[in-house]
Amino acid sequence: MTEPILQTRGLSRDFGPFRAVDDLSLTIQKGSITGLIGPNGAGKSTCFNLLTGMLAPTAGQIMLNGQDVTRQRPDQLFSAGLGRTFQIPRPFSRMSVLENVMLAPLNQTGERIVGPFLRRARVHDEEARIRARALEVLDFVTLAPLADHPAGQISGGQMKLLELARVLMGDPELILLDEPAAGVNPTLTGILIGKIEELNRQGKTFVIIEHDMDFVMQHCDPVIALAEGRKVFEGTAAQAQADPVLLDAYLGAMAHG
Amino acid sequence: MIGLLSYAVFFTTVASILAIAVLGLNLQWGNTGLFNGGVVAFFGAGAYGTLILGSAAQPDQFGGFNLFYPAALIGGMVVAGLLAWVVGILTLRLRHDYLAIATFGIAVTFENIMRNAEWLSGGAKGIRGFEQPLRDAFGGGLAYNAAFLAFVVAALIAVYQFLQHLVSSPFGRLLRAIREDEGAARSLGKAPSRVRLTAFITGSVIMGLSGGLYATFYAFVSPQDVLPTLTFQIWAMLIVGGAGNNRGAVLGAFLIWGAWTASGWSLSRFAPIEAQLYTGSIQYILIGSVIVGMLLWRPQGLFPERLVVSQSGKPGATKKQGV
Ligand SMILES: Nc1ncnc2c1ncn2[C@@H]1O[C@H](COP(=O)(O)OP(=O)(O)O)[C@@H](O)[C@H]1O
Numbered sequence: 001m002t003e004p005i006l007q008t009r010g011l012s013r014d015f016g017p018f019r020a021v022d023d024l025s026l027t028i029q030k031g032s033i034t035g036l037i038g039p040n041g042a043g044k045s046t047c048f049n050l051l052t053g054m055l056a057p058t059a060g061q062i063m064l065n066g067q068d069v070t071r072q073r074p075d076q077l078f079s080a081g082l083g084r085t086f087q088i089p090r091p092f093s094r095m096s097v098l099e100n101v102m103l104a105p106l107n108q109t110g111e112r113i114v115g116p117f118l119r120r121a122r123v124h125d126e127e128a129r130i131r132a133r134a135l136e137v138l139d140f141v142t143l144a145p146l147a148d149h150p151a152g153q154i155s156g157g158q159m160k161l162l163e164l165a166r167v168l169m170g171d172p173e174l175i176l177l178d179e180p181a182a183g184v185n186p187t188l189t190g191i192l193i194g195k196i197e198e199l200n201r202q203g204k205t206f207v208i209i210e211h212d213m214d215f216v217m218q219h220c221d222p223v224i225a226l227a228e229g230r231k232v233f234e235g236t237a238a239q240a241q242a243d244p245v246l247l248d249a250y251l252g253a254m255a256h257g
Numbered sequence: 258m259i260g261l262l263s264y265a266v267f268f269t270t271v272a273s274i275l276a277i278a279v280l281g282l283n284l285q286w287g288n289t290g291l292f293n294g295g296v297v298a299f300f301g302a303g304a305y306g307t308l309i310l311g312s313a314a315q316p317d318q319f320g321g322f323n324l325f326y327p328a329a330l331i332g333g334m335v336v337a338g339l340l341a342w343v344v345g346i347l348t349l350r351l352r353h354d355y356l357a358i359a360t361f362g363i364a365v366t367f368e369n370i371m372r373n374a375e376w377l378s379g380g381a382k383g384i385r386g387f388e389q390p391l392r393d394a395f396g397g398g399l400a401y402n403a404a405f406l407a408f409v410v411a412a413l414i415a416v417y418q419f420l421q422h423l424v425s426s427p428f429g430r431l432l433r434a435i436r437e438d439e440g441a442a443r444s445l446g447k448a449p450s451r452v453r454l455t456a457f458i459t460g461s462v463i464m465g466l467s468g469g470l471y472a473t474f475y476a477f478v479s480p481q482d483v484l485p486t487l488t489f490q491i492w493a494m495l496i497v498g499g500a501g502n503n504r505g506a507v508l509g510a511f512l513i514w515g516a517w518t519a520s521g522w523s524l525s526r527f528a529p530i531e532a533q534l535y536t537g538s539i540q541y542i543l544i545g546s547v548i549v550g551m552l553l554w555r556p557q558g559l560f561p562e563r564l565v566v567s568q569s570g571k572p573g574a575t576k577k578q579g580v
């Protein structure tokens with residue numbers, strides 16, 4: 001499979017005089033698990049914010065499945081099949097874990113104000129189905145026992161898993177994960193990787209920002225490295241490990257910092 | 258005895274009418290996180306709307322539509338909803354604090370228009386509306402007041418049931434998500450602006466119903482009925498009762514209205530004559546202190562919001578938050 005699902009051309013973003021993302025041209029292949037690496041402040045999260053419409057680019061173009069989606073809103077992009085998680089989790093704190101996940105499915109009949117009144121039976125059936133699936137997804141990320149807890153009161157690592165559960169529930173074909181393993185304990189990280197690879201086999205494409213080099217080298221292909229907003233490397237994990245510049249400048253620094 | 262009973266009927270009628278407005282605010286603030294600082298504008302739109310639509314022609318006075326009462330009441334709600342639609346389109350993009358100030362300004366503007374547009378609202382002397390509906394059938398007096406109370410309570414129950422069903426539905430879930438983190442909701446494909454507007458209009462229509470019932474009860478409305486005080490009282494009711502909890506909203510209305518009435522009565526009974534001039538101000542200070550105390554020691558209110566949980570397996574099952 002070498003069909004691009006997402007492409008950017010000359011993507012840039014300024015914060016005042018500071019250029020956080022600089023002339024970035026990326027191609028993400030359908031069915032891949034792309035690793036996005038680089039030191040803190042390299043512009044990785046900003047890049048996700050641009051791709052998902054949460055920030056407007058200063059310049060450049062974004063194509064999703066061949067369509068120009070530059071400047072589309074986040075909700076439009078999610079509907080078009082592009083989901084993401086956040087580096088710092090953003091749970092709906094005063095809602096239960098289960099509700100957080102049940103929110104995600106698109107176009108629920110009961111989301112329109114008249115739905116719950118005029119289409120009671122249909123909303124009821126949909127809710128039953130969404131609830132069952134949400135519990136499955138929570139089970140998948142090992143959060144099922146916490147389904148009834150307020151999402152604001154679970155641990156940071158659990159919040160990262162909740163973010164993943166939410167985005168999976170919406171069923172996008174391309175999923176951007178911002179440091180999914182940060183704060184998640186090693187056992188869960190192992191499970192998480194297993195899940196990502198399973199979903200990948202089912203056809204989902206992933207872009208993963210991750211600092212854990214073992215994680216990236218074992219599970220991501222290709223690997224893209226950013227530094228100061230620019231792309232400084234793109235290649236296979238093996239090439240990344242063999243690249244002396246990358247090794248010195250980033251991998252070494254990251255492995256020790 | 259009859260005196261006490263009459264008073265109880267009167268008190269419960271007014272408290273129930275205000276409880277409806279508190280429920281409307283709870284949909285906006287408690288569920289959606291919209292800070293409406295101008296509740297009284299929508300309450301007033303319902304009150305003036307109902308009386309203007311329902312009364313017979315009067316000299317030099319806009320109106321004379323003489324609508325059948327239920328149509329006038331619904332018309333008042335529509336007027337409140339239209340006002341909310343316009344205000345919502347203009348202000349709902351604002352952040353909390355700006356939204357609060359903008360809506361407060363709209364309420365003050367509304368009061369000023371009602372005070373000055375004599376042709377429309379009767380100006381400072383207000384509008385004397387239509388006689389209370391079905392008054393003759395009950396022969397007036399206590400029997401009528403009890404019947405009117407039953408009508409108001411029925412309206413309160415209907416609004417309560419409507420909102421309970423709404424907030425336990427996917428629509429309610431969407432409102433809470435937008436309240437908690439609008440950006441995260443967007444990233445999950447939700448478009449908050451339309452949902453916020455829908456919640457704002459719906460809450461305002463409920464406030465309009467409250468205003469319409471209030472005006473019907475007194476058969477009169479004047480600018481004195483749409484002062485910022487009322488917004489303040491309705492907020493106090495919601496904060497004390499518990500934002501996000503409809504039961505709390507209703508209870509808060511009864512408690513605060515009770516406290517307000519009781520403090521007024523005690524001051525007129527026991528306070529020195531010189532202090533009685535300031536009864537109103539003293540009441541504000543008391544209620545203000547209750548709000549501040551509540552926010553300090555029990556910010557979630559007497560009846561905290563309940564978490565929607567799954568245990569019973571049926572939608573809408575709830576459990577206390579903070580397990
Ligand atoms: N909203 C913002 N306003 C100003 N500067 C920002 C903003 N977001 C990110 N930055 C800056 O942009 C740079 C890249 O940040 P970020 O994309 O979060 O880096 P990374 O995720 O690679 O660690 C950092 O220097 C950061 O301070």
Ligand SMILES: [Mg+2]
Pocket residue numbers: 044045046087
């Ligand atoms: Mg980052």
